[in-house]
Amino acid sequence: MDSIEIIWVDEENEGERLDVFIAESIPNLSRSGVQNLIQAGKVTVDGKVKKASYKVKEGEKITVALPPPQKIEVQPQNIPLEIIYQDSDLAVINKPKNMVVHPAPGNPDHTLVNALLYHIKDLSGINGELRPGIVHRLDKDTSGVMVVAKNDRAHRILAQQIKEHTINREYTALVHGVIKENLGTIDAPIGRSKTDRKKMAVVPDGKPAISHYRVLERFANYTLVRVKLLTGRTHQIRVHFAYIKHPVVGDPLYGPAKKHLGLDSQALHASLLGFIHPSTGEYMEFTSELPEYFKQVLESLRRK
Numbered sequence: 319m320d321s322i323e324i325i326w327v328d329e330e331n332e333g334e335r336l337d338v339f340i341a342e343s344i345p346n347l348s349r350s351g352v353q354n355l356i357q358a359g360k361v362t363v364d365g366k367v368k369k370a371s372y373k374v375k376e377g378e379k380i381t382v383a384l385p386p387p388q389k390i391e392v393q394p395q396n397i398p399l400e401i402i403y404q405d406s407d408l409a410v411i412n413k414p415k416n417m418v419v420h421p422a423p424g425n426p427d428h429t430l431v432n433a434l435l436y437h438i439k440d441l442s443g444i445n446g447e448l449r450p451g452i453v454h455r456l457d458k459d460t461s462g463v464m465v466v467a468k469n470d471r472a473h474r475i476l477a478q479q480i481k482e483h484t485i486n487r488e489y490t491a492l493v494h495g496v497i498k499e500n501l502g503t504i505d506a507p508i509g510r511s512k513t514d515r516k517k518m519a520v521v522p523d524g525k526p527a528i529s530h531y532r533v534l535e536r537f538a539n540y541t542l543v544r545v546k547l548l549t550g551r552t553h554q555i556r557v558h559f560a561y562i563k564h565p566v567v568g569d570p571l572y573g574p575a576k577k578h579l580g581l582d583s584q585a586l587h588a589s590l591l592g593f594i595h596p597s598t599g600e601y602m603e604f605t606s607e608l609p610e611y612f613k614q615v616l617e618s619l620r621r622k
Contacts, residue, residue, distance in 0.1 A: 320383040337370040394436035407472040415461040420449045442473035462588025463606040475596035486592030492585035493564040497541040504558040508551040537619040
């Protein structure tokens with residue numbers, strides 16, 4: 319049975335194409351997916367079917383009938399996976415770039431979870447069958463160190479550390495422009511963008527978000543930074559650095575439309591992860607060196 323989404327057009331969206339407006343308003347719904355719904359008569363504007371190119375007007379009521387989500391069967395897949403450390407409670411892995419963490423519509427397989435199910439015998443079940451063991455996530459194109467839980471007790475303790483912001487997380491990022499200060503803090507709340515529902519943004523009513531950074535190296539038009547997260551909001555580093563006018567290089571969502579340095583995804587790497595072990599109570603810290611593509615970009619900048 320279809321679920322019904324109702325969207326009202328406000329003043330700032332007047333004049334947008336119908337398909338664009340719906341894709342921006344409903345998370346996880348692509349523009350091509352919206353166009354298919356429109357062609358199938360699943361979208362009405364004030365009760366009438368319109369074309370995808372129809373320009374919406376303020377005050378109109380858009381009704382979208384969404385089909386039920388398809389059930390995804392998660393299967394183990396023999397995908398190469400670098401396991402840095404493993405014991406009976408957890409595993410620490412080095413996630414490669416261009417890998418989605420867990421299955422979802424549009425990415426039903428070849429995810430980190432599919433690889434985990436193949437390489438690791440036991441995984442916690444707190445997050446259900448689509449996200450076994452997943453305590454925290456990295457974006458598809460963000461590489462680096464992650465921890466996964468192998469039982470529910472370990473999962474709860476690690477999740478509590480994330481909630482209390484006691485996990486130590488540091489990232490390396492290449493950003494646009496030259497940052498003058500050697501050290502800085504970005505303290506700006508993050509929430510869903512008011513103009514594009516697929517993006518996050520700094521908004522007054524957002525959740526608190528704090529990023530500390532230090533400059534590692536400066537180039538002619540770029541800066542290499544190390545970022546320590548005090549909070550873990552969705553896309554936090556990407557949103558924060560775009561907010562201070564130094565977006566992450568290659569970021570397709572928050573950076574310039576034009577490609578830079580041959581990158582088609584953000585130059586962002588999870589370099590360090592530290593936490594209290596759920597059983598021993600000892601602090602453990604793991605690092606991951608920059609992937610080869612990132613090193614090559616930096617070498618090319620140093621030669622200029």
